[in-house]
Amino acid sequence: MSVAPVPISRAAAAADEVILRTDELRTYFKAGRAGVVRAVEGVNFSLRRGKVLGIIGESGSGKSVTARSILRIIEPPGYIAGGRVLFKGEDILQIPEKRMRTIRGNEISMIFQDPTTSLNPYMTIGGQLTEAYNSHTPSGSEKARDEAVRVLKLVGINNGGEIMKKYPCQFSAGFRQRIFIAMSMILYPDVLIADEPTTSLGITIQAEIIEALSEVQRQTGISIIIITHDFGVAAQFSDDIFVMYAGRCVEFSPKRDLLTRPAHPYTIGLIRSVPLLEERKTRRLKSIPGFPPDMSALPPGCPFAERCEFVGEPCREEMPELRAVSGAHLCACHYPQQYNVSEDTELGVF
Amino acid sequence: MGQNPLTRLVGKISANILLTAGIIIVAGCLAIAIAAPLLAPHDLSPNPALRLLKPFREASFPLGTDAIGRDILTRLMYGIRTSVLIAFSSVVLAALIGTVVGVLSGFSNPGLFDTILMRLTDVQMGFPFVVLAMIALTLFNPDKTSIAIVLSLSLWPVYARMVRSSVMLQKDSDYIAAARLMGAGRWRIYTRYVGRNLLPAMLPLFPLDIAGMVINESLLSYMSIGIKPPEISIGNIMADARGYIASDSWYILLPGVLLVIMVLGLNFIGDSLQTLLDPSLRQKRRG
Amino acid sequence: MLGSVLKRLVQGLLVTFCVVFISFVILRSIPGDPAKVMAPNATPEQQQAIRDGMGLSEPVLTQFRMYVGKMLGGDLGESYFKSDSVLNILGQSIPLSAILVVFSLLVSVVLSLILGTIAGTHSGTLLDRLISSIAVLFQSMPNYWVSTMLVILFGVRAGIFPTMGYSGAMSCVLPVVALVLPLTAVLTKVIRSSLIESYSQEFVRAAYARGVSRVGAYFRYALRNSLIPVCISIGSQLGFLIGSIVVVEYVFNFPGLGYTALNAILRRDYNLVQAIIILFSVFFVVVNIIIDLGTTRLDPRLRKAEGEI
């Protein structure tokens, strides 16, 4: 593959073209002798070219497993149990491992949650930065170095040459995450998956990192999947939002629809309980009762039924399918709600 | 993280098989050690008529006889008795000394006292055990007590270091801070909080170290600086057998095999406990 | 860098000095009189003369001062029995032991790297369990017994290798084998578990995610990051190896350092014992310094803590 000398904006080329789509993706983990934890159970979403898709979920909801399944880096006892991942129209779950390796880092790359553990402490920054380049395009270390310096500039690091000789421990966590972003951008992939890239960082550093990501996106037109548990991050950064709960998809929609008229009780509950900077009408927060379910012993039916205030008969028996509420707004609920954030008198912020 | 649940599962199963095997072996050895005088088929008097009787020939001397006609099975039973006694007491002694030193050292870290104690363990651990034991055993009369002391001398630094690192890790933990805030005194923190984590950490070490001490004791006796006849140890049976390697090599094989089985049983238990108790193998869930 | 070397050297010197002093005092209090061992039939006056000649009549502290004075001048005294200088005796036995150490270490490291890698990359499989079980088995075999078995199998029965004394390179084969078996077992276990630990790290997953192959991940991530624990354990095994050498040399009557040490102790050959003890502790201190500095060099985080980078 050749690298475009100057990354051109690919977003304009084909608006609304779907670059990556999952279709009933299922990833399970073997547990015990016969047990299986269905960490991801039938996930469907699509990523539009040049857009940002936010995946929101709590810990254990399967959002990281989804990301790793796309790249096929799930390790035993986990395994992809079924479904398809269509990348540029081709099911990449079916291609041989050897070809998959040419996709990883080259066409789809990934950023991890904690930059203090996702960089090898014993390897220089340069060694890790150029690794993807060298393993995909054997064109000499000189060239790789130049590319690395260029891509470091992209994330706002101007003294790249100097930095490459150093080790990860010599930099702060926020800076390491910047380096990691540069590393995953070195081959200008089409898709970048960011798995909670700011969760372990402070507020201002989080903002800096996401600013850097937006800048990368603006300059290269890359499509991004950002995985987060923070509704605010998803709301500000993404174009589409996908909500996961207990390994299932709950709601998937363009951002504005989802934020103003969420249809799934879980999404509504989240939006109403998120801590806000703005003043609310009531002092108490509206909270979702109960605890997230134990993934190794999920009851049949909708996993949210236990905590849902609108629960009905079918909820405990049958998992609802993802259906259109309006246009591109999909929701998996037997009783999708007619709720409008701006009319919520208890919230009274929007 | 990814491999851990599987590793853990397989580890658990294989640990259990090995654990069971280990427990059976060790229980057998213990039973023999305790009841040797009752179980032994013969007494220990020499019988020149039965010199170097080969094993598996005669039902009443299943493992043969030695150079002066004593039943080898009987002698091995008494040998196990000596081994178990000495190895067990030396490990207990070493663990006691090590715990005291480790706790003191850990709580005084950083400080001169800690530095001195740790350098001391350095010296101790670096010095070849055999040379140390030789010097010590020429200094004292080699009987069971002095051998046990010499053995524990080589072992206590291991415990001291382990306890020290555990104490240092716990010293700054939130749960110790929480206990202090609730008004727990120093003594209560040592016994109820720090101590509670020490024993489980030491547990897998006990069988492993007992195994090591069994070997070391037999080594000393084999080199004629440990248990001296007429007292019996597996080591001095082998020392005796050494004179007959050319003509009767089975003689040295038997006690050796017994020793290996015993040590293997102890190592199985130790390894399995380590796998079962290892917190790093604990399954983590991921979102 | 220089500061930390200096610090460790000072600490090491102190440790060595303590060892020398303690062993000097202990050796002098061992019951048994060299004069009586050397000249059992001499009159008490003659024995006293021997003692005076060796300086044994002086108080222990005075003896120690004299000893250290000579030692710093490079004189470790005469052996009481071999009528040769201690330095000469050591000069003959050290190379023989060194051969054993170097070869057994080399063979063990290579073997355990192969076995440990197989077990570590196939953790949980039958193969892994097989290798691990064999490792436990060899760990459970006492050195001296293995040596004796080797003597029986290859020496007495087959007559392939010499089993007693030193008569050329072939004499080293069996002692090296006896040393290699348990050492390989221990190192295999260490390499296996540190590989598993490295593989569980997030950065290995990150490497896979950017298209690094399994082989690349093994060399650049798993193996490289296991080096430090493996080096540390080789260091601690060296101390253990020295102990094993004494035993193995005893069984094979191999005239190396360990054999010399044992005989010297049995004969109350103070000067020789003392010199060997000094040698052991210096060796140990040096090995520790090398390991310490090596791990610091290898680990950028430690280098940062030391203020090097």
Place this chain on the structure above:
Amino acid sequence: MPTGENSVVMSCENISKSYPVRKGLFRRVAGQKQIVRGVSFELERGRTLALVGESGCGKTVLLRVLLGIEKNSGGRFLYRGRNTETMSAAEQREMRLKVQMIFQDTLGSFHPRMSVREALEEPLILSGVKSGSERMATIETVLGQVGLSPLYLTRYPHQLSGGQRQRAAIARCLAVAPEIIFADEPISALDVSLQAQVVNMLMDLQDDYQLSILLVAHDLAVVRQIADTIMIMYLGAIVESAPAREIYGDARHPYTQALLQAAPSIKKGLTDENFTVHLKPGDLPDPANPPSGCLFRTRCVRATALCAEAAPAPREVSPKHVVLCHFAQE
């Protein structure tokens, strides 16, 4: 909401904490690493004081100093008007029980080999409740207060979920009927759907028992609902301190403004606001080697030559609203 006259239950004056920096062969002291720089505040009965700062700003060290886990290097603190240093041992014991702490890492704050029941009994035993049945009664009461089923009593900490453990931790504090609770990021490790539960619970308990809470957090959204007064910490110093409403409506310190700007929010998402950080790029300065003049100037977008020369003095821009900035009035 507590009304009427406010009584100060705890106050501290000019608390500082520094660690010696050792160097060289003989570990001689080469300098001081100042982690906490002259922090003063008053905690009122039934009120919540929030301490907000990013990781590395010294807020956890400040808490540890306040709790006596570490010794302060300067300043003093008063419990109900009495200097804690000159207190008698008995008074100190009494104070210990009245001040309890909720740790950030709930798993780490429980002994891994103690069951929930043992952990909850511990403070009761230490506060001198001799009878076992009395202790059990108290434990059942506090479990009810935090909404945790007594079924969990036999479990070990690692067998509980994060939310359950946080409840158990709060129950452990409540067992000794404290007056003051120090909460170190009590919800930052929790899932979003559980955060609201815990915040609500803290507010309920505060209303019921007139608890005073010192809440440490790293972002301003979390403390929005519960805080009465907010202090913003940077590099060990309080850069702005004000009643909560003023922090959100009229922040004066550039760092506070940057924090507000950087906090993600759904509302900003709806108005298509991008992420922006009003900070100069760079890292938090090394506490052993702080910048001259104003501590914040290396990151401050408004910094001038004056800021490098002189450290700003605290200014009260409106009642109880104190700012540590040369340009606080603008």
